[in-house]
Amino acid sequence: MNYLAPLLLVFALFQEIIVGEEFGYDGNLGPLHWGERYQECAGKHQSPININVLHVKQVTLPDLELIGFDDSIDNVHVTNNGHTVLIEVKNEPHPRVRGGPLDGDYIFSQMHFHWGDNDTIGSEDKINHRSFPMELHMVFFKEDYRTPSEAVKHSDGLTVLAFFYELDRHEHPAYDDITSALVNVTEPHTSVVMDHPFSFLNILPYDLKRYFTYRGSLTTPPCSEVVIWLDFEQPIRLEREQIEAFRQIRSAHGKITHNFRPIQPIGDRVVFYNVDSNYYVYNELDETEWTTTHSPSKKKKHGNSAVTTLPTTLHSLSLIFVLFIVL
Numbered sequence: 001m002n003y004l005a006p007l008l009l010v011f012a013l014f015q016e017i018i019v020g021e022e023f024g025y026d027g028n029l030g031p032l033h034w035g036e037r038y039q040e041c042a043g044k045h046q047s048p049i050n051i052n053v054l055h056v057k058q059v060t061l062p063d064l065e066l067i068g069f070d071d072s073i074d075n076v077h078v079t080n081n082g083h084t085v086l087i088e089v090k091n092e093p094h095p096r097v098r099g100g101p102l103d104g105d106y107i108f109s110q111m112h113f114h115w116g117d118n119d120t121i122g123s124e125d126k127i128n129h130r131s132f133p134m135e136l137h138m139v140f141f142k143e144d145y146r147t148p149s150e151a152v153k154h155s156d157g158l159t160v161l162a163f164f165y166e167l168d169r170h171e172h173p174a175y176d177d178i179t180s181a182l183v184n185v186t187e188p189h190t191s192v193v194m195d196h197p198f199s200f201l202n203i204l205p206y207d208l209k210r211y212f213t214y215r216g217s218l219t220t221p222p223c224s225e226v227v228i229w230l231d232f233e234q235p236i237r238l239e240r241e242q243i244e245a246f247r248q249i250r251s252a253h254g255k256i257t258h259n260f261r262p263i264q265p266i267g268d269r270v271v272f273y274n275v276d277s278n279y280y281v282y283n284e285l286d287e288t289e290w291t292t293t294h295s296p297s298k299k300k301k302h303g304n305s306a307v308t309t310l311p312t313t314l315h316s317l318s319l320i321f322v323l324f325i326v327l
């Protein structure tokens with residue numbers, strides 16, 4: 001028994017070196033040195049960035065279609081890869097996304113998290129220089145390229161749906177299955193299957209229409225500049241203890257207390273801000289009447305995707321008409 005722990009440690013280190021994924025977030029392995037081993041990490045279109053809300057270009061893109069996001073998915077794996085916690089789907093078909101800024105279909109590959117030492121830091125992208133305590137990255141690869149490894153060779157190969165977290169006094173029940181899996185994967189290179197079926201929509205915020213989008217890179221080596229980023233504006237709210245559970249995860253070097261890359265220069269890039277054209281109409285309404293009949297959460301539970309349907313549009317038009325009469 002006494003020999004086992006050092007052996008495992010040596011094995012984990014060995015594996016990291018062999019696989020060539022030797023990077024970290026401190027000292028000689030930290031983000032300031034990634035460019036020495038991975039040339040692309042010193043590129044001009046890197047992520048993460050700070051999004052200055054005064055400098056974004058407002059647009060109304062086609063509806064984003066989230067397919068299979070409300071499926072109840074079995075056989076979901078939770079893995080500690082020594083850098084983060086990964087959630088992977090083994091059964092086909094995988095959820096997919098299209099529409100918005102995307103040209104073609106993108107298939108789910110994996111999702112993972114970035115967090116910080118305490119609740120004041122942890123997100124990768126920042127909004128007006130504000131950090132959030134944690135960030136979720138849902139990674140999808142373009143179907144045309146068939147595999148994630150082929151997709152990273154193309155400038156439009158990946159899209160990442162990014163979600164920020166903020167603190168709430170109440171726990172988020174959909175995250176219990178994740179945090180209960182975390183206690184079984186505290187050691188690096190361990191994996192468990194989730195106890196219950198898993199649904200993507202359950203762990204996301206209500207508003208999936210307002211997001212920032214820009215072209216950037218992977219935020220870990222090899223930092224390939226192949227990512228269409230979508231950063232959703234509405235954060236997901238978790239209880240402090242639910243975020244704390246992620247800080248218990250270990251790498252070969254000890255607890256992963258932080259795993260976010262610092263912001264990179266935005267350079268010549270433009271960040272677009274997608275607003276739903278119907279949104280302004282929502283604001284004109286009697287809030288309570290609207291939310292009870294048309295709350296986005298209800299739409300999510302029944303629809304296959306969070307797309308605005310024709311009846312919604314007609315409803316909006318009729319309300320504009322009503323407003324005209326009143327005025």
Ligand SMILES: *[C@@H]1O[C@H](CO)[C@@H](O)[C@H](O)[C@H]1NC(C)=O
Nearest residue numbers: 116117118119120121257258
């Ligand atoms: C949070 O952690 C950072 C990095 O360790 C540290 O600089 C900062 O003082 C901490 N903030 C609080 C409120 O503890």
Ligand SMILES: *[C@@H]1O[C@H](CO)[C@@H](O)[C@H](O)[C@H]1NC(C)=O
Nearest residue numbers: 180181183184192193194195
């Ligand atoms: C984690 O381990 C506990 C205790 O062995 C077990 O009851 C639980 O089902 C496990 N959870 C997951 C998600 O593997």
Ligand SMILES: [Zn+2]
Nearest residue numbers: 112114137219
């Ligand atoms: Zn990430």
